[in-house]
Amino acid sequence: MWPPTLRTRALFALLPLAQLGSVSSALAAELPASPTLRVWVEEFKQSPKGPFENIRWFCKDGTVLPPRAYACADHGGGIQHGNWNQRAAALREGGYAVANVLARLEADQFVGDAADLDTLKQILLERFLIGWDDGWIFRGARSYRGALQIEDEEAGSLRAVLAMLADPAWRDPARFMLLRETVRLLPLQADEGSASAVRQFALVIADKDPGFTPLRAKIHNQPDAGDAEKVREYARTKGKKALGEQYAKLAADIDALYAPGGATDEAVALAGKVENAKLARSLNQLAEALATETEAAPRLATAGRFSGLLRKYFPSVRDPQSALELLQLSLALETEAYVAGNTLLTRISRMSRRQRLALLDDAAETLYGAGFLSIRQLAGVKQSIARIEAYGDPPLGAYRQELRYLARTPEWSGRWLEFNFGPQVARWASIEPEVHLYAQDRQRGSPLLFYGAVIDGLVLDANHLAGIEHRLFGEGIGAGFRALNPGLARGVVRSSDGDGGGEMARDGIYLLPETTADLPPVAGILTSGEGSSLSHVQLLARNLGIPNVVVAEELLPKVQQHIGSAAVLAVSPNGVVQLAADGPEWDAILGEQQSKPADVVIRPDLEKLDVESAQLLPLSGLRASDSGRTSGPKGANLGELKHHFGDMVPNGFVIPFGVFRRLLDQPLEPGGPPVFEWMKAQYDAIAAERNPARQERKAKAFLARLRQWILAADPGPEFRSQLRAALQKTFGEDGTYGVFLRSDTNVEDLPGFTGAGLNLTVPYVVGYDRIVKSIHDVWASPFTDRSYAWRQSHMEDPEYVFPAVVVQIGFPAEKSGVMVTVDVETGESGWLTIAVSEGVGGGVEGQATESLLVREDSGEVRLLAQATAPEKAVLSRAGGIAHVPASGTDTVLEKDEIAQLIAFAKEVREFDALRDEQGRPLPADVEFAFRGGRLALLQIRPFVESRRAQSNAYLRQLDASFRARGQQPVPLDGVPRV
Numbered sequence: 013m014w015p016p017t018l019r020t021r022a023l024f025a026l027l028p029l030a031q032l033g034s035v036s037s038a039l040a041a042e043l044p045a046s047p048t049l050r051v052w053v054e055e056f057k058q059s060p061k062g063p064f065e066n067i068r069w070f071c072k073d074g075t076v077l078p079p080r081a082y083a084c085a086d087h088g089g090g091i092q093h094g095n096w097n098q099r100a101a102a103l104r105e106g107g108y109a110v111a112n113v114l115a116r117l118e119a120d121q122f123v124g125d126a127a128d129l130d131t132l133k134q135i136l137l138e139r140f141l142i143g144w145d146d147g148w149i150f151r152g153a154r155s156y157r158g159a160l161q162i163e164d165e166e167a168g169s170l171r172a173v174l175a176m177l178a179d180p181a182w183r184d185p186a187r188f189m190l191l192r193e194t195v196r197l198l199p200l201q202a203d204e205g206s207a208s209a210v211r212q213f214a215l216v217i218a219d220k221d222p223g224f225t226p227l228r229a230k231i232h233n234q235p236d237a238g239d240a241e242k243v244r245e246y247a248r249t250k251g252k253k254a255l256g257e258q259y260a261k262l263a264a265d266i267d268a269l270y271a272p273g274g275a276t277d278e279a280v281a282l283a284g285k286v287e288n289a290k291l292a293r294s295l296n297q298l299a300e301a302l303a304t305e306t307e308a309a310p311r312l313a314t315a316g317r318f319s320g321l322l323r324k325y326f327p328s329v330r331d332p333q334s335a336l337e338l339l340q341l342s343l344a345l346e347t348e349a350y351v352a353g354n355t356l357l358t359r360i361s362r363m364s365r366r367q368r369l370a371l372l373d374d375a376a377e378t379l380y381g382a383g384f385l386s387i388r389q390l391a392g393v394k395q396s397i398a399r400i401e402a403y404g405d406p407p408l409g410a411y412r413q414e415l416r417y418l419a420r421t422p423e424w425s426g427r428w429l430e431f432n433f434g435p436q437v438a439r440w441a442s443i444e445p446e447v448h449l450y451a452q453d454r455q456r457g458s459p460l461l462f463y464g465a466v467i468d469g470l471v472l473d474a475n476h477l478a479g480i481e482h483r484l485f486g487e488g489i490g491a492g493f494r495a496l497n498p499g500l501a502r503g504v505v506r507s508s509d510g511d512g513g514g515e516m517a518r519d520g521i522y523l524l525p526e527t528t529a530d531l532p533p534v535a536g537i538l539t540s541g542e543g544s545s546l547s548h549v550q551l552l553a554r555n556l557g558i559p560n561v562v563v564a565e566e567l568l569p570k571v572q573q574h575i576g577s578a579a580v581l582a583v584s585p586n587g588v589v590q591l592a593a594d595g596p597e598w599d600a601i602l603g604e605q606q607s608k609p610a611d612v613v614i615r616p617d618l619e620k621l622d623v624e625s626a627q628l629l630p631l632s633g634l635r636a637s638d639s640g641r642t643s644g645p646k647g648a649n650l651g652e653l654k655h656h657f658g659d660m661v662p663n664g665f666v667i668p669f670g671v672f673r674r675l676l677d678q679p680l681e682p683g684g685p686p687v688f689e690w691m692k693a694q695y696d697a698i699a700a701e702r703n704p705a706r707q708e709r710k711a712k713a714f715l716a717r718l719r720q721w722i723l724a725a726d727p728g729p730e731f732r733s734q735l736r737a738a739l740q741k742t743f744g745e746d747g748t749y750g751v752f753l754r755s756d757t758n759v760e761d762l763p764g765f766t767g768a769g770l771n772l773t774v775p776y777v778v779g780y781d782r783i784v785k786s787i788h789d790v791w792a793s794p795f796t797d798r799s800y801a802w803r804q805s806h807m808e809d810p811e812y813v814f815p816a817v818v819v820q821i822g823f824p825a826e827k828s829g830v831m832v833t834v835d836v837e838t839g840e841s842g843w844l845t846i847a848v849s850e851g852v853g854g855g856v857e858g859q860a861t862e863s864l865l866v867r868e869d870s871g872e873v874r875l876l877a878q879a880t881a882p883e884k885a886v887l888s889r890a891g892g893i894a895h896v897p898a899s900g901t902d903t904v905l906e907k908d909e910i911a912q913l914i915a916f917a918k919e920v921r922e923f924d925a926l927r928d929e930q931g932r933p934l935p936a937d938v939e940f941a942f943r944g945g946r947l948a949l950l951q952i953r954p955f956v957e958s959r960r961a962q963s964n965a966y967l968r969q970l971d972a973s974f975r976a977r978g979q980q981p982v983p984l985d986g987v988p989r990v
Contacts, residue, residue, distance in 0.1 A: 043102060043103070043106040046442040046443065049103065049108075049442060049443045050442075050443055050444070050445075052099045052103070052443075053110075053149060053443050053444055055099075056099075056100070056111075056149035057145075057147075057148065057149055057151050057152070058151075058152065059152050059153075060152040060153075060155070060156060061094070061097075061152060061153055061156050061159070062094070062111070062149050062150045062151065062152050062153030062154075062156065062159065063094075063096055063097060063099075063100035063110065063111035063149050063150075063153070064094030064095055064096060064097060064100070064111070064153055064156065064159050065094075065095050065096065065097035065098070066094075066095050067079045067092060067093070067094055067095065067156075067157075067158040067159060068092070068093075068094075068095040069083035069084050069090050069091070069092045070084075070090050070091055070092075070093070070116070071083075071084035071087035071088060071089070071090035072084070072087060072088035072089050072090055073087045073088050075087045075090075076095075077090075079092060079158060091115050091116070091164055092158055092161070093113050093115055093116070093158070093159060093160060093161065093164065094111075094113065094153060094156065094158070094159035094160060096111055103443070107439070108134070108439070108440065108443060109130075109131045109134035109135060109138070110134075110138060110149065110443075111149060111150075112134075112135045112138055113160065113165075113168075114135075114164075114165040114166075114168040114169050114172075114198065114199065115160075115161070115164035115165050115167065115168040116168060117168040117169065117171060117172040118172070119171050119172065119174075119175040120175060121172060121175075122172060122175070122176050123175050123176055123178070123179035123181070123182070124179065124181070127179075127181070129190070129897075130435075130436065132190075132194065133190070133432065133433055133436045134436050134440070135198075136193055136194060136197045136198075136433075137433065137436055137437065137440055137447055137450060139197040139198065139199075140197060140447075140450045140453070141444060141446065141447060143208065143209065143212045144212050144215065144446065144449060144450075144453065145446060146216045146219070148444075162199065165199050166199050166200065169198035169199055169200055170200055172198075173194060173195060173198060173200065173336060174332040174333065174336065175332075176191065176194070177191075177332035177335045177336055178332045183326070183327040184900075185386065185387075185900075185902065186899060186900025186901060186902075187900070188323065188326070188383045189382075189383030189384070189428055189429075189432055190432045191339070192339055192342065192343070192382065192383050193383075193432070193454075195336065195339045195340060195343065196208075196343055200336075200340075206269065206343075206347060206457075207235075207269060207347060207350050207457040207458070208453065208454075208457045209265060210231065210235075210262070210265050210266055210269055211231065211232055211453065211456070211457055212453075213258075213261070213262050213265060214227075214228045214231045214232065214262060215228060215232075216258075217255060217258055217259065217262060220252070220255060220258075221251065221252050221255055223250055224246065224251075227239075227242060227243065227246055230242070231266075232456060233456075234354075234357070235354050235461075236270075236354045236355060236357070236358055237266070237267075237270035237351070237354075237355065239266050240263040240264075240266035240267045240270070241263075243259055243262050243263040243266065244259070244260075244263050246259070247259035247260070247263075269347065269351060270351050270355075275298075275302055275341055275344035275345055275347075275348055276299045276302045276303050277299075278337070278340065278341045278344055279295045279296070279298045279299040279302070279341060280295070280296070280299045281337070282295055282334065282337050282338060282341055283295035283296045283299070285331070285333075285334050285337070286329060286331075286334055286338075287331075288325060288328055288329070290325075291321075291325045291328075291329070294318065294321050294325075295341075297318075298314065298318045301314045301318075302314065302348070308351075308352040308353075308355040308356045309352070309356060309371070309374075311348060311351075311352040312348075312349055312352035312353060312356065312371065312374045312375065312378070313374045314348075315345045315346070315348040315349035315352065315374075315378055316349060316373075316374040316375065316376070316377030316378040316381070317374075317377060318345060318381075319342060319345045319346065319349070319377060319378045319380070319381020319382060320377045320378075320380050320381045320390075321381075322338055322341065322342045322345070322381060323342070323380065323381045323383075325338070326338055326339070326342075342381060342382070345378070345381065346378060346381070346382045346458060346459065349374075349375065349378040349459040349462075350457070350458060350459050350461070350462070353371075353375060353459050353461070353462025353463075354461075354462065356371065356462070357462060357465055357466075360465075360466065360469065361987075362987065363987065364984065364985050364986060364987050365470065365473070365982070365983070365984045365985070365986060365987075365988060366401075366984040366985055368466050368469065368470055368988075369397050369400065369401070369470075369984070371462075371466050372393070372397065372418060372463060372466055372467060372470075373393070373394060373397055375459050375460075375462055375463040375466070376390055376393040376394070376421065376463065377390065378459045379421070379425065379458070379459060379460060379463065382458060382459070383428065384424075384425040384428060384455075384458065384460060385421065385424060385425065385428075386428075386878055386902040387902060388875050388878060388902045388903065389421070389424050389875065389878060389902075391875075392417070392874065392875040393418060393421060395874075396414050396417045396418050397414075397418070399414055400414050400984070401984070404981075404984075405981040405982055405983050405984055406981065406982050406984070407978065407979045407980065407981060407982070408474065408477055408478055408974075408977055408978055408979070408980050408981070408982050409974070409978035409979065411474060411982045412471075412474045412475070412478060412974075413838070415467065415470050415471050415474050416471070416494065416587070417874075417876075418467055418470075419467050419468075419471055419491065419494065420876070420877065421460075421463060421467070422455070422460060422463070422464050422467075422564065422565070423562070423877070424877065424878065425455060425460055426451060426455065426565070427860050427877070427878070427880040428880060429450075429451045429454060429455070430451070430860065430880060430882070431860070431880035431881070431882050431898075431900060432882075433450065433451070434882050435882055435883075437450060437451070452565060455565075464566075467491070468490065468491040468492070469490075469491075469988065469990075470988070471490060471491040472490025472491050472988075472990050473490075473988035473989070473990050474982070475490055475491075476490070476988075476989070476990045477977065477980075477982060478973060478974040478977050478978070479973025479974065479976075479977060480586075480588050480970075480973065480974055481588075482588065482589045482590065483589075483590040483591070483592060484567065484570055484571070484591050485570075485574055485577075485579075485591065485592060485593055486592070486593070487570075489567070489589075490990065491564070492563065492564035492566060492567040493561050493562070493563060493564070493567070493587075493589040494561065494562040494564075494587070495559075495560075495561055495562075495583045495584070495587035495588075495589055496537075496539075496560040496561060496562060497537075497557075497558060497559055497560035497583065498557070498559065498583045498584055498585045498964075498967060499536070499557040499558050499559035499560075499581075499582075499583055499967075500557075500559065500580070500581070500582050500583075500601070500602065500964055500966060500967060501521065501535040501536040501558065501559055501580070501581050502519075502535065502578075502579075502580050502594060502598065502602055503519040503520055503521040503534075503535030503536060503578075503579065503580075503581070504517070504519055504520060504521065504576065504577065504578055504579065505520075505521050505523065505538075505571070505574045505575055505576065505577050505579050505591075506520040506521065506522050506523070506575065506576070507522070507523050507572070507575050508522055508523060508524045508525060515532070516532050516534055517534070518532075518533060518534065518535070518801070519534075519535050520534045520535060520536075521534070521535050521536035521537075521538065521579055521581050521591075522534050522536070522537055522538065523538045523539075523540075523563070523568075523571055523572065523575070524537060524538065524539045524540070525539070525540055532797070532798045532801055533558075533798075533801045534558065535558070535581070536558060536559045536560070536561075536581035537558060537559070537560040537561070538560075538561050538563050538571060538581075538591070539560065539561070539562055539563065540562070540563055540565065540568060559581045559582065559583035560583070561581070561583055561589050561591075571591070574591075574593075577593065577594075578593070578594035579591060579592060579593060579594055580592050580593075580594050580598050580602070582966065582967060582970065583967070584967040584968070584970040584971045585967060585968070585971060586970075586971040586974050586975075588970040588971060588974075590970070601966045616640070616758050616759055616812045616813070617640050617758075618812060620640050620641050621640065621641065621669070621758060621812070621814070622641045622642050622668075622669070622670065623669050623670050623673035623814060624670055624673075625642050625668055625670045626668065626670040626671050626674055626731070627668070627734070628665050628666065628667055628668070628734055628735065628738045629642060629643060629647070629651075629665060629666045629668055630664075630665045630666075630742070631647065631650050631651045631654050631661065631663065631664050631665060631666065631820075632651065632654055632655070633651065634647055634648050634650070634651025634652070634654075634666065635648065635651055635652050635655065636648050636649055636651075636652040636923070638651065640758050642666075642668040642669060642670065642816070643666045643668055643669070643756060643816045643818075644669075644755075644756030644757050644758055644760060644815070644816050644818075645756070645760060645953060646754055646756040646818050646951055646953075647666035647756050647816055647818045649951070649952045649953065650664070650818065650820070650949075650950075650951065650952075651666075652923070653949050653952060656919075657916075657949060660946075660947055660948055660949050661948070661949050661950075662820050662821045662822075662823045662948055662950070663742060663743075663820070663821050664742065664751070664818060664819050664820030664821060665738050665742055665819055666756065666816050666817065666818055666819070667735070667787065667816055667817040667819065668816050669758060669814040669815075669816050671727060671731060672791055672814050672815055672816070673688075673814055674727075674728075675687075675722070675725050675727055675791070676688040676691070678725060678726075680721060687718075687721060688811070691718065691811050692811045694710075694714045695810045695811050697710065698710050698711050698714065711797075711800065712797060715795050715796070715797060715800055718792075718795050719792040719795050719796070722788060722791050722792040722795070723788050723789070723792055725788070732784065735783075735784070735787075736780060738819075739751075739780065739783065739819075742819075742821075743821055746779065746780045747778065747779055749778070749821060749822070750776040750777060750778040750821075750822040750887060750891055751776070751777055751783065751819050751820060751821055751822060752773060752774070752775055752776060752777075752818075752819075752820050752821075752822055753773070753774045753777060753783070753786045753787060753789075753790050753817055753818070753819055754772075754773045754774075754790070754817070754818040754820070755771035755772050755773070755790045755791075755793050755794060755815050755816075755817065756815065756816040756817060756818050757771060757794050757813055757814060757815045757816070758812070758813070758814050758816075759794075759812075759813050771790070771793040771794050771799055771815065772789060772790050772792075772793030773790075774786040774789055774790060775822070775852070775853070775885075775887075775892065775893050776822040776852075776887045776888065776891055776892055776893060777891055777892075778890065778891035779891065782891065783819075787817055790815060790817050791815050791817070793815070794813050794815050795813075820950075822852075822887055823852075823941050823943065823948050823950070824852070824886075824887050824943060825851065825852045825854075825941035825942065825943055825948070826850065826851075826941075826942060826943050826944070827848055827849065827850050827851070827854060827904050827905065827909075827941065827942050828848065828849070828851065828852055828853060828854035828855070828939070828940065828941035828942070828950070829846060829847050829848030829849060829854040829855040829861060829862075829904075829905075829939075829940060829941075830846070830847050830848075830854075830855040830937065830938065830939055830940075831844055831845070831846045831847075831913055831917070831936075831937075831938045831940060832844070832845045832846075832935055832936070832937050832938075832955045833917045833920075833921075833935045833936045833938075833955070834935040834955065835865060836955075841935075842867065842868050842869065843865055843866065843867060843868065844864075844865070844866040844868060844913065844914065844917055845863075845864075845865055846862075846863065846864040846865075846866060846905065846910075846913065847861040847862070847863050847864075848861055848862050848864075848879070848904050848905050849861045849862060849879045849881055849884060849898070849904060850879065850884040850898050850899060850901075850904060851884030851885040851886050851896075851898070852885050852886065852887060852893065852941070853885050853893070854941075855939075859879075859881040860877070860879065860880040860881045861877065861879050861881070861904075862875075862877065862878055862879035862903075862904040862905065863875075863876035863877040864876060864905065864910075866910055866913070866914065868914055868917060868918065871910065871911065871914065873910060878902060879898070879901070879904050880900075881898055882897065882898060883895040883896060883897060883898055884896060884897075884898040884899075905942075906945070908945060909942050909945060909947070912947045913940065913947070916938075916940075916947065916949070917936070917938075920936055920938075920952070921933065923936065923952070926952075926954050927954075928954075928956075934954040934955060934956065935954070935955040936952055936953075936954065936955060937952070937953045937954065937955040938951070938952045939951040939952075
């Protein structure tokens with residue numbers, strides 16, 4: 013059960029005492045399963061009372077009375093509203109803040125150090141659902157007299173918002189979007205005439221009149237001022253007579269939305285109130301511009317420029333009422349930009365590339381002002397446009413690369429919504445699946461709709477110039493795919509819930525909401541959320557040539573139509589994507605790939621392997637050359653790093669291969685064969701099985717029994733004594749420290765194979781007994797189904813998999829991440845690709861990290877993505893990892909920290925471990941951390957890509973046209989022909 017919040021407890025006190033007793037006993041057990049909760053919600057929607065049992069007066073002295081005139085007159089006053097029924101109360105006590113009575117909001121509920129932001133976000137999601145779904149669970153209660161009174165709801169909302177605006181914490185840039193959404197969604201003023209209200213009301217009509225659906229789709233996807241007349245025409249010729257008033261209201265709302273000068277009066281009024289003279293002058297200039305300028309392009313530019321100014325000045329406006337009016341003006345300017353953008357789209361076919369880039373600049377300003385972008389992200393957009401224009405007429409290759417950068421803006425905006433509402437949306441999805449539509453509706457009802465249409469058109473044009481076209485089941489797609497990893501794979505398109513749950517299939521081309529840290533081997537990956545491009549699973553997929561593509565939100569329905577279809581996913585090195593129906597025409601293409609020798613072969617060096625030595629090895633005594641001998645590459649490379657960089661590497665030691673090998677000399681069971689001999693026989697039997705299903709069952713049974721045995725095996729008193737002594741000598745008295753325990757096998761980070769993240773790391777273990785248990789967990793981890801599946805098809809001599817264990821002091825990182833000493837996207841040297849986030853373990857688990865591209869020689873920094881994971885991981889005093897809210901800062905890595913990473917990258921170039929089989933240098937993949945500005949080095953391995961994917965003839969053919977045209981100039985003053 014979700015723990016009740018303080019707010020839940022406070023509102024729970026409003027229940028009548030008799031009812032409270034029955035509800036408390038009902039809540040003694042856990043809430044029912046999600047399907048039952050969804051049934052409850054549907055019942056609320058259909059009930060004439062909604063989520064309420066009855067109407068009550070709630071007096072200021074705590075008394076609850078039946079409804080009658082002036083019931084609380086003798087109790088200090090009070091408010092009358094609906095009283096939750098038992099199921100609504102149970103949902104609230106279970107952590108779902110539904111059926112909110114805004115009249116009861118407390119002034120201090122969302123302020124100070126204990127601000128209940130979780131409940132606030134749930135309230136806002138409920139407000140979205142109320143508008144989206146025709147009242148949602150209040151549908152019937154709207155006519156239940158006394159349940160909710162709008163004047164009380166507005167007063168409660170205003171009281172809460174003004175208290176928030178009086179709290180300095182709400183002037184933090186990281187809270188700007190959430191604050192602005194609070195002002196937008198709470199009933200502070202009528203919402204009629206807003207883009208969101210129009211979209212939602214069109215949906216309500218379409219639900220009642222299916223014939224209206226095509227027009228509803230047009231209003232959602234390609235809106236313009238002419239939609240009002242289209243609605244009136246539909247009502248006259250095709251509409252249902254009973255819905256006449258609703259058609260008329262929708263048309264009037266569209267007219268109001270597109271009426272000029274909506275923000276003029278607000279700007280003038282606010283100018284007379286604010287104390288800042290510069291802001292007052294800007295507001296008067298804004299009012300004059302809106303009153304005199306009628307053309308759409310200048311109005312978009314005006315809305316963009318002044319939206320940014322309002323956000324800039326917002327922290328300095330201390331008066332809560334003035335600050336509220338500033339935010340309401342900001343929302344009005346967003347509507348101005350939305351209207352101007354939609355108008356411009358009706359004539360954009362006549363605009364040059366240069367004009368369209370200018371429109372992107374203006375739209376990005378508005379998106380910054382609306383909280384969809386940070387100031388850093390806005391700067392990134394402007395710098396990218398400036399780089400294009402600096403060329404004059406840019407070469408096609410550089411132009412296309414910059415457009416790919418500018419196409420990140422919708423992803424950035426979505427990640428800010430995820431930062432603010434992701435955990436709450438995920439929780440509410442179990443009771444109301446349509447809550448997932450919040451982000452989609454917010455983005456499509458904003459100037460992002462216009463920005464997306466313009467950038468998609470430019471990308472389509474650039475691809476046309478390059479002779480490139482993405483293909484989606486036979487349909488040409490100009491934009492909407494962004495390649496992450498090249499590769500060619502045959503499989504079945506599947507959804508992330510595994511066609512109803514369960515394990516993921518090896519042949520799956522999986523559509524995922526994001527790339528997950530524990531992804532098993534699959535044929536291909538289609539993801540709507542990239543996360544960290546340097547996460548373990550991304551690096552592993554890139555290494556093994558598993559094609560991976562980010563799919564734009566507008567393409568997701570088209571992909572979902574083909575769930576269950578046999579398909580081929582082809583992603584070229586230069587980012588051309590084809591998702592096509594499988595058929596005989598692909599046999600020769602895929603056969604050519606399969607005829608080539610595998611470029612990833614896991615071949616343990618048995619001559620080098622030393623499984624006799626069982627002495628624990630301090631990191632200071634290890635070197636890179638020890639990798640595959642007594643230690644895996646993690647311990648050996650950390651030893652090499654410690655030799656060169658000293659205290660930058662947190663101290664530790666390695667439990668060598670020999671300890672695990674001695675364990676395998678024990679019998680599987682009393683009187684049975686040694687485990688090592690049994691393992692060899694099992695591997696032989698699995699390899700000899702020709703039926704794939706039986707082979708898989710045998711492998712799973714073998715692995716399960718082996719893991720069970722390892723977890724229970726006794727390494728003996730000699731090992732335990734040696735371990736206790738090493739722990740005390742290296743780290744101090746038991747219980748005063750915590751360690752990370754990392755699996756470090758002899759079959760990872762080999763030439764051509766990374767193995768990143770395949771096996772277990774147990775974070776921050778405190779106490780000797782827990783450390784011993786965790787060592788067994790680490791020993792068993794190479795034999796999980798997932799690790800075996802990723803490794804086995806590339807493995808020779810599978811019985812010779814031996815895990816060492818790196819035992820390293822826990823470093824309490826303030827920020828951490830991954831750096832690769834090359835531009836991962838293009839392969840160009842001289843750049844560093846960095847993914848970093850707050851807390852420990854940044855980047856490796858697929859979090860939404862700060863992603864940077866840094867030029868080694870100049871220190872130039874290009875922002876690829878901002879850190880927007882809602883939580884960060886920190887070390888818990890009791891051991892393990894705790895998750896706490898992330899700050900939302902727009903900058904994780906500071907300038908001096910980037911300089912330290914550059915300096916380290918230059919020094920490590922000649923590192924012996926960074927060589928391929930021919931001795932050629934490879935880029936480094938480095939895990940790092942910072943605390944107090946001090947760099948710590950946690951791991952280093954070679955960065956390897958799939959040579960097969962890079963050299964595949966079919967994939968190279970997809971890039972042939974681009975290679976031939978990449979240097980041709982693109983005339984910016986030319987008009988695109990597509």
